Amino acid sequence: MSYxxxxxxxxxxxxxxxxxxxxxxxxxxxxxxxxxxxxLNMIGHDADELAGVQIPLDESCAALQVEGAERLLLLSPExxxxxxxxLGLENAKVLWAQPVPWQDDHGGFNSVKTAGSCDGxxxxxxxxxxxxxxxxxxxFEQNGRExxxxxxxxxxxxxxxxxxxxxAVETQGAEPVAPEGLESPFEGLMYPHNYIHRYSMEAAIxxxxxxxxxxxxxxxxxxxxxxxxxxxELTRSLHTxxxxxxxxxxxxxxxxxxxxxxxxxxxxxxxxxxxNDYGFFLQELGEHGEAIGMLEAVVELAPNRTVAYxxxxxSQWQLGQRAAAQRNYETYAWQMEQQNLGAQxxxxxxxxxx
Numbered sequence: 542m543s544y545x546x547x548x549x550x551x552x553x554x555x556x557x558x559x560x561x562x563x564x565x566x567x568x569x570x571x572x573x574x575x576x577x578x579x580x581l582n583m584i585g586h587d588a589d590e591l592a593g594v595q596i597p598l599d600e601s602c603a604a605l606q607v608e609g610a611e612r613l614l615l616l617s618p619e620x621x622x623x624x625x626x627x628l629g630l631e632n633a634k635v636l637w638a639q640p641v642p643w644q645d646d647h648g649g650f651n652s653v654k655t656a657g658s659c660d661g662x663x664x665x666x667x668x669x670x671x672x673x674x675x676x677x678x679x680x681f682e683q684n685g686r687e688x689x690x691x692x693x694x695x696x697x698x699x700x701x702x703x704x705x706x707x708x709a710v711e712t713q714g715a716e717p718v719a720p721e722g723l724e725s726p727f728e729g730l731m732y733p734h735n736y737i738h739r740y741s742m743e744a745a746i747x748x749x750x751x752x753x754x755x756x757x758x759x760x761x762x763x764x765x766x767x768x769x770x771x772x773x774e775l776t777r778s779l780h781t782x783x784x785x786x787x788x789x790x791x792x793x794x795x796x797x798x799x800x801x802x803x804x805x806x807x808x809x810x811x812x813x814x815x816x817n818d819y820g821f822f823l824q825e826l827g828e829h830g831e832a833i834g835m836l837e838a839v840v841e842l843a844p845n846r847t848v849a850y851x852x853x854x855x856s857q858w859q860l861g862q863r864a865a866a867q868r869n870y871e872t873y874a875w876q877m878e879q880q881n882l883g884a885q886x887x888x889x890x891x892x893x894x895x
Contacts, residue, residue, distance in 0.1 A: 583638045588630055592619035594652040596666070602659035608686045610636045617652030624650065625666070627688060639686050641666070647693035648677025664688060667696075674699035674731045702730045703737070703779075707745050710775055711752035714767035717775065727782055737779045739805045745772055745779075746807075750815040757822060766822035769815055773798045780805065795834055799842075813843040821852050829856040840869075847876040851890060858893060870894050 596615040610629030625641040654669040681688040706717035717726035749772025756765040820835030836853035854869035
């Protein structure tokens with residue numbers, strides 16, 4: 542994990558840093574007692590002879606007290622890979638050793654992807670989980686040779702990148718843009734397969750749909766349509782990041798979206814309501830040709846979605862496709878009758894069947 546990433550994690554406060562709990566301190570007490578013998582066995586040994594992972598500390602940690610030693614070393618012993626010990630060295634030999642009171646109930650510790658930075662006498666460790674960008678953060682205060690737990694936090698750079706892309710679409714109907722200095726809005730998204738999958742795409746479609754409906758109810762039909770279009774397109778872009786099919790150039794946007802959702806095993810029940818409303822929004826904007834394409838896909842995927850037949854028939858009627866419109870008005874009316882909703886059939890749907 543690079544130090545620029547660590548600084549970024551330090552700035553993530555919305556997931557909160559909270560004070561440690563009494564329970565955490567009790568857990569620490571048990572570890573400290575078990576580790577004390579191992580720590581004493583290190584004293585007098587050459588640091589280079591100690592088996593384990595040396596945890597890098599950045600230049601800011603020069604402010605930590607060396608307490609009679611020449612320099613400090615943070616080590617995760619081979620015998621305790623889920624723990625860390627702060628060592629004071631003199632002539633490369635261990636002068637003193639104190640365990641770091643990492644609180645297991647506030648997150649896991651992965652020694653090979655842990656690094657530290659400091660602010661005065663406070664040491665913050667960032668421990669990234671295997672095959673995830675998820676990083677547990679704990680801060681300790683130095684008092685003499687000992688470190689005392691202060692607070693904990695959490696950050697996930699990949700989840701934040703994905704969330705930023707979704708928010709850009711659902712709040713503005715805008716295509717995600719790359720942050721300054723980056724070439725892609727998804728640059729820095731680590732382990733994409735663990736973040737881009739059926740469930741994250743389902744959530745993106747649902748959020749886009751909810752945001753679009755809110756805009757439509759506020760009288761912003763054009764914005765509503767744009768949000769759904771960009772959210773559908775976002776799922777296609779995400780699909781390519783995880784090795785999705787690239788043989789889609791000859792397909793229409795609608796065909797590409799449906800192909801992506803099919804490859805991601807997203808049930809049609811998840812996206813057909815959003816497709817239906819997108820077609821309806823296009824219809825409201827007078828874009829009947831595009832609306833027909835969307836709505837035809839909806840009735841093919843979800844033949845029992847009754848309202849789609851009405852929307853489809855209305856657009857076909859507007860473009861003079863009377864025979865096709867009449868068939869869909871008939872299907873709509875029949876399905877409404879089957880649901881005992883005949884009284885709610887609009888007059889035009891009855892009149893235009895003749």
